Amino acid sequence: MQRNLDRIRLANLRLLIGEAGSADALARTTGTSGAYLSQIRSGTPYKSGRSRRMGDNLAAKLERATGKPLGWMDEPHAAGPGLGAADPTGDLSPWSSGGLCPLISWVQAGAWTEAPAFPDAEARINCPVRCGPDTFALRVRGESMEPQFREGDLIFVDPAVPPGNRSYVVVRRGDGSGAATFKQLIEEDGRRYLKAANPHWPRPIVEADADAAVCGVVVFRGSAVPDGVNARPAQPSG
Incomplete structure (x- = not known):
């Protein structure tokens, strides 16, 4: 029983962090440590x-x-109909299969199912934080989520984390296109919206389609170090 309670509390903590925007923001609200x-x-x-x-x-x-x-x-708290949440009592193993998460394309993300399998993944990479067994990675495309997320950043997406207000999510559109998109989920007055982080985006916030489905919640973002940053300067001769 205690193990299930720990899992539920962990899932709800992630939900609250998503609502607050970050662990530090939640910590400021509660008077505790973000770390x-x-x-x-x-x-x-x-x-x-x-x-x-x-x-x-x-x-x-x-x-x-x-x-x-x-x-x-x-x-346990589900996110409600439409943009559904996984059962937070499910297994949250420390690593995905063998400690590696599949790096997939946005086309593959659009074909996401409740039991995803990605045999044709571009690569398999470690997620630096604890995540569920079905976690996958994507490369950010475009500028809609700048400045928080930049093109080429890696995001790790966990289908086992319940989406909540202000969570960053990957969503499969419900318009029949099968396209996947990366946005911030906003819940207000019983309605759900997808928000671009970039305030200059042409349509920064749109209402989610009734049949849209959350593929997972972003649990970690990583950025590659630009070429030359780690290069050691030449030492003067003589």
Whole structure:
């Protein structure tokens, strides 16, 4: 029972972090440490090797600070119809298959299913944070999510994380095109919107299609170091 409770609390912590925008933002609201919340989210163990978990006091503190009812942290929460959420009691293993996540194309992301398999992945790479077994990676395209995400950045997308308000998500459009898009999910007055981070984008926010489906929540972003940044300067001769 405790293991299931830990999983539910972990999923709800990720949901709250998504609503707040970051672990640091949630920490400021609750008067705790952003680093500590990140350690719980990623499953960082104590020096003794014992798994880090959320205690009752922190769970209650998060509920009070975010206006959730008593016991909210201990119950699974779906994201509602349309843009569905995975069951947070599901397995959240420390790594995807063999410690590697498939790097896939946006076409493959658009063909996402509830049991994704990507035998034709471009590559398989480690996700630096704890993630579910079906996590996959994509390269950011275009400028719609700048400045937070730039073209070429790697994003790791976990289908097991419940999407919440202000989560960064990869969504398969419900217009029959099968196209996938990367946006921020906004929930307001029972309606759902997809928001571009770039304030200069032509249509920065659009209402989500009724049949749109969340393929997963972004749990980590990585950027390649530009060529030449790590080059050592030439030493003067003589």
